[in-house]
Amino acid sequence: MSSPVLDVTDLSKRFGDFPAVDGISFSIKPGEILGLLGPNGAGKTTTIQMLLGLVTPTAGSIRMFGMDLSTHREAILQRVNFSSTYISMPQSLTVEENLWVIARLYGLSDIPRRVGDIVKKLEMEEFRTKVTRKLSSGQMTRVTLAKAFLTEPKILFLDEPTASLDPDIAEKIRALLKEERRSSGLSILYTSHNMREMEEMSDRIIFLQRGKIVAEGTAQEIVTRFGQADLEEVFLKLARESRC
Amino acid sequence: MKLHRILALITRHLYLYRRSPPRIMEIFYWPFLDLVIWGFITVYLTRFQSQVPGFITFFLGALILWDMLFRSQQGITISFLEELWARNLMNLFASPLKPSEFLAATIVMSIFKVTAVSIVMTVCALLFYSYNVLMIGLWLIPFILNLVLTGWVIGVFTTSLIMRFGQQAEVLAWSMVFLFQPISCVFYPMEILPGWLKPVAWANPAAHIFEGMRAVLGAEGAPSVSLAWAVGLNGLFLVAAVWWFYRTFAYCKDQGLLVRIGE
Numbered sequence: 001m002s003s004p005v006l007d008v009t010d011l012s013k014r015f016g017d018f019p020a021v022d023g024i025s026f027s028i029k030p031g032e033i034l035g036l037l038g039p040n041g042a043g044k045t046t047t048i049q050m051l052l053g054l055v056t057p058t059a060g061s062i063r064m065f066g067m068d069l070s071t072h073r074e075a076i077l078q079r080v081n082f083s084s085t086y087i088s089m090p091q092s093l094t095v096e097e098n099l100w101v102i103a104r105l106y107g108l109s110d111i112p113r114r115v116g117d118i119v120k121k122l123e124m125e126e127f128r129t130k131v132t133r134k135l136s137s138g139q140m141t142r143v144t145l146a147k148a149f150l151t152e153p154k155i156l157f158l159d160e161p162t163a164s165l166d167p168d169i170a171e172k173i174r175a176l177l178k179e180e181r182r183s184s185g186l187s188i189l190y191t192s193h194n195m196r197e198m199e200e201m202s203d204r205i206i207f208l209q210r211g212k213i214v215a216e217g218t219a220q221e222i223v224t225r226f227g228q229a230d231l232e233e234v235f236l237k238l239a240r241e242s243r244c
Numbered sequence: 245m246k247l248h249r250i251l252a253l254i255t256r257h258l259y260l261y262r263r264s265p266p267r268i269m270e271i272f273y274w275p276f277l278d279l280v281i282w283g284f285i286t287v288y289l290t291r292f293q294s295q296v297p298g299f300i301t302f303f304l305g306a307l308i309l310w311d312m313l314f315r316s317q318q319g320i321t322i323s324f325l326e327e328l329w330a331r332n333l334m335n336l337f338a339s340p341l342k343p344s345e346f347l348a349a350t351i352v353m354s355i356f357k358v359t360a361v362s363i364v365m366t367v368c369a370l371l372f373y374s375y376n377v378l379m380i381g382l383w384l385i386p387f388i389l390n391l392v393l394t395g396w397v398i399g400v401f402t403t404s405l406i407m408r409f410g411q412q413a414e415v416l417a418w419s420m421v422f423l424f425q426p427i428s429c430v431f432y433p434m435e436i437l438p439g440w441l442k443p444v445a446w447a448n449p450a451a452h453i454f455e456g457m458r459a460v461l462g463a464e465g466a467p468s469v470s471l472a473w474a475v476g477l478n479g480l481f482l483v484a485a486v487w488w489f490y491r492t493f494a495y496c497k498d499q500g501l502l503v504r505i506g507e
Contacts, residue, residue, distance in 0.1 A: 053337070054334060054497065054503050056497045077339055087334055089332065090326075090327075091330055100255070101256040102335070105252040105341060106340065
């Protein structure tokens with residue numbers, strides 16, 4: 001059995017008295033897609049921010065590729081990337097310029113080919129020379145995804161990557177993610193509020209509530225455990241509980 | 245530190261300036277306007293030159309040097325603000341980029357701005373008022389280098405404050421340096437300050453540079469002591485400012501402020 005590329009142990013983050021993430025442990029194997037599910041405020045985004053080294057954990061450890069993030073940040077982040085519907089890129093730069101800056105930041109070689117390939121893969125030819133400010137939200141999402149794919153990461157953190165995409169492009173993105181996983185062994189941590197997408201994409205799902213893991217397993221295992229009709233029903237049940 | 249990451253950030257800022265006339269204007273417009281307004285005031289005051297010898301050389305020289313300090317500070321702080329406005333800090337600090345590389349890139353942008361401003365102001369002073377700042381001589385080199393260092397100290401300190409307190413503190417990018425202007429003794433000698441303020445001015449490296457400039461222009465001998473004070477204080481404050489930046493960066497990561505700063 002292959003060793004995990006990501007190993008999180010007893011990870012916690014407190015902001016004052018508020019436990020945003022409360023002692024969670026999980027791992028991701030090479031080529032695995034792990035879904036991170038939970039209502040707003042459950043701790044999904046804080047978890048991803050800790051995995052990206054943007055927020056310092058209060059306790060616990062994060063290991064990627066066998067290295068500790070607190071001591072090997074540079075080596076780990078070179079092989080990791082992320083995309084979120086909620087992030088932006090410099091608005092005064094063109095799509096292509098933004099991708100060039102990212103490529104240089106990660107020290108990539110053969111930048112024109114890589115940028116050309118990713119532009120083609122994500123069907124961005126028609127707006128590659130457009131200033132980012134003039135893009136629609138769906139186009140912007142594709143640019144942030146292109147940024148994430150450009151560096152050919154081994155682990156990808158995706159925070160609602162298809163939230164603002166039309167169904168056709170969203171489907172193409174999901175197909176691309178599956179293809180990358182198949183061809184390069186890409187591991188993905190995936191959050192989404194689209195339960196059908198979660199079921200389709202994730203090998204396993206972790207359900208977070210108030211910073212704790214309350215369920216873990218395949219979508220079917222979780223549905224069975226909570227005695228609900230589908231994942232959406234489980235989500236609604238837990239989300240309503242957490243608001244009580 | 246990795247050069248390619250520093251170059252990536254510099255490229256990002258150069259792309260920005262390439263297609264943003266307001267940003268280019270911001271580099272040249274204010275220094276030019278300063279020079280025009282204060283230049284004409286100086287020309288008017290030279291009618292009384294017999295009462296205030298060498299006034300024009302003091303005043304225009306001081307104005308040009310002060311603007312170098314100001315642009316040096318702006319080069320650092322505005323580069324950080326550009327990332328904040330673009331909500332790009334998350335992209336940068338979730339990459340292998342180190343805080344030291346980020347600072348190095350802002351320092352290069354600062355040098356770029358100071359160089360641009362210096363050329364514009366020197367040429368304009370020569371064209372408009374037949375004033376040659378190079379008359380200060382070789383002392384001009386250590387003077388400028390030290391003023392740039394002082395600008396970096398103020399810039400790094402201000403950047404840390406903006407990082408800590410977010411966009412509500414961004415006004416500091418333009419106002420902080422003016423807090424130092426009265427105690428930098430740009431247009432007047434330190435001796436005219438009230439007694440209680442003199443030690444404060446003495447602790448400001450820029451004040452020693454402007455004292456030194458007046459000594460050179462007044463043919464009062466080599467300002468080696470002033471320069472030594474400026475170098476020593478700049479070294480001390482630069483180390484303190486960088487330490488403060490790292491401390492603030494760690495605090496922001498602990499409090500989750502780094503990801504919320506542009507919101």
